[in-house]
Amino acid sequence: MKLCLIGNGFRYELENLCRLFFPFERIDVCDAAPGAEDGFAALAARRTGRDGVTLTAGFRRDGFAEEASERLPAGADDETCERRLAVLLFGLLCQATGARPPWGILTGVRPGKLMRRLSEEMGAEGARRYFREELLCRDEKIDLCLAAQAGEEAILSTSRSDHFSLYFSVPFCPTRCSYCSFVSHSVERSAKLIEPYVERLCEELRATGALADRLGLKLSTVYMGGGTPTTLSAGQLARVFAALAASFDLKSASEFTVEAGRPDTVTPERLDAIRKGGATRISINPQSLNDRVLEAIGRRHTAQQTLDAFALARKMGFDNVNMDLIAGLPEDDTDSFSHTLDGVLALDPESVTVHTLSLKRASRMTVGGDRPAAEAGRTVDRMLTEANRRLTGAGLFPYYLYRQSKTVGNMENTGYAKPGFEGRYNVFIMDETHSILACGAGAVTKLRAADGFIERVFNFKYPYEYLSRFDEILARKEAVAGFYGRHPLV
Numbered sequence: 423m424k425l426c427l428i429g430n431g432f433r434y435e436l437e438n439l440c441r442l443f444f445p446f447e448r449i450d451v452c453d454a455a456p457g458a459e460d461g462f463a464a465l466a467a468r469r470t471g472r473d474g475v476t477l478t479a480g481f482r483r484d485g486f487a488e489e490a491s492e493r494l495p496a497g498a499d500d501e502t503c504e505r506r507l508a509v510l511l512f513g514l515l516c517q518a519t520g521a522r523p524p525w526g527i528l529t530g531v532r533p534g535k536l537m538r539r540l541s542e543e544m545g546a547e548g549a550r551r552y553f554r555e556e557l558l559c560r561d562e563k564i565d566l567c568l569a570a571q572a573g574e575e576a577i578l579s580t581s582r583s584d585h586f587s588l589y590f591s592v593p594f595c596p597t598r599c600s601y602c603s604f605v606s607h608s609v610e611r612s613a614k615l616i617e618p619y620v621e622r623l624c625e626e627l628r629a630t631g632a633l634a635d636r637l638g639l640k641l642s643t644v645y646m647g648g649g650t651p652t653t654l655s656a657g658q659l660a661r662v663f664a665a666l667a668a669s670f671d672l673k674s675a676s677e678f679t680v681e682a683g684r685p686d687t688v689t690p691e692r693l694d695a696i697r698k699g700g701a702t703r704i705s706i707n708p709q710s711l712n713d714r715v716l717e718a719i720g721r722r723h724t725a726q727q728t729l730d731a732f733a734l735a736r737k738m739g740f741d742n743v744n745m746d747l748i749a750g751l752p753e754d755d756t757d758s759f760s761h762t763l764d765g766v767l768a769l770d771p772e773s774v775t776v777h778t779l780s781l782k783r784a785s786r787m788t789v790g791g792d793r794p795a796a797e798a799g800r801t802v803d804r805m806l807t808e809a810n811r812r813l814t815g816a817g818l819f820p821y822y823l824y825r826q827s828k829t830v831g832n833m834e835n836t837g838y839a840k841p842g843f844e845g846r847y848n849v850f851i852m853d854e855t856h857s858i859l860a861c862g863a864g865a866v867t868k869l870r871a872a873d874g875f876i877e878r879v880f881n882f883k884y885p886y887e888y889l890s891r892f893d894e895i896l897a898r899k900e901a902v903a904g905f906y907g908r909h910p911l912v
């Protein structure tokens with residue numbers, strides 16, 4: 423698809439806008455009007471004259487060919503021109519595709535942050551109006567955004583500038599899900615890397631704990647993610663937890679989550695190791711309770727295994743369990759998603775995170791011709807609306823919300839929780855409230871200074887690199903001390 427920008431440099435926003443409707447099209451940006459041969463092209467032009475600014479958007483494809491224009495007063499600023507051009511183009515793309523993304527022209531990852539800024543500038547009602555009238559967001563999404571923002575703020579207010587959260591990863595999974603874009607290796611492919619990985623991870627945890635101590639940082643939350651941490655044996659988990667407890671003051675942490683993501687890895691021995699390791703929250707992720715869907719996405723576990731894993735966790739005393747769901751999976755429809763909601767609500771978990779399927783380039787799944795994008799978007803829209811209705815009806819409230827690129831229908835991911843059971847780490851990392859010290863392959867340490875300045879320190883992505891270049895990883899950790907030298911705690 424050709425995107426022709428004339429008299430403006432609004433490439434980032436307008437390209438993202440086109441991607442909402444055509445997530446997998448290649449977009450070539452140029453600065454000339456489309457020629458007669460360019461059958462599939464979007465135009466966004468700004469022409470400035472003595473008496474004002476004329477904005478014109480156009481779109482043509484498969485017999486559809488329309489233009490729309492608007493006049494603004496002379497001196498209209500870039501931000502206004504960009505937004506109004508996006509509105510014009512959005513209208514044409516909606517007409518041409520039959521889709522109407524409920525977040526309107528909003529393309530950012532954290533709508534709550536924008537809502538917070540606007541509320542400070544123009545009050546809550548003004549911010550709501552701006553979302554509805556200027557960004558074309560649907561009321562229901564505005565309400566969701568406001569509710570999640572209130573939940574986020576309550577958690578954010580507990581963070582202090584000397585706080586940090588700890589993340590560590592286990593980048594192995596029993597099999598690779600077809601929608602996965604993480605650097606996660608199936609156990610079959612990488613079994614021999616696991617034992618040396620555990621050794622190195624323990625070493626990195628010890629080094630990071632010593633560093634945090636030296637810098638006077640206070641542990642806020644802990645998150646063990648992946649991959650699937652419960653691909654480790656109970657003995658390996660116990661060793662990692664021992665290194666963790668010896669290196670950090672776990673008692674000062676308000677939350678310690680372990681992702682026991684794949685139900686087929688949940689065993690009494692592993693849960694026992696997790697409980698003894700001090701975890702306060704676990705996540706068991708059904709994604710769907712429809713076996714056909716699970717098979718289609720390569721999970722290689724059944725819905726019954728999820729139910730059994732959850733029952734086992736309860737029996738062993740876990741009283742804070744999260745469950746992840748994904749809307750928009752292949753083979754799923756509104757009825758079967760609703761059946762998944764029934765099953766999950768019957769278990770009565772403390773929190774449920776509802777994701778929208780995101781089809782990243784690195785995933786094995788391609789969007790293809792299964793369902794036209796507009797229809798798939800409408801289906802996901804119904805699924806998310808139903809999830810919101812059912813979960814809030816059951817006393818779980820939205821407490822964090824973010825958006826990813828290339829989600830079906832340009833939708834959102836929302837964390838719902840019973841009051842007091844919110845996943846605090848999720849909120850801190852999304853908001854970039856305080857530093858996250860991260861260990862393991864693919865982990866990214868994110869350092870935050872008191873003035874909001876952010877710096878990142880990357881670990882190597884793949885387990886084999888993590889092992890073979892481990893000394894470099896430890897050396898890079900020194901950047902953390904350098905950062906706090908330049909940006910002292912206040």
Ligand code: SF4
Pocket residue numbers: 594595597598599601602603604606648649650683684
């Ligand atoms: S369990 Fe998660 S990390 Fe592992 S393959 Fe599936 S989506 Fe990827």
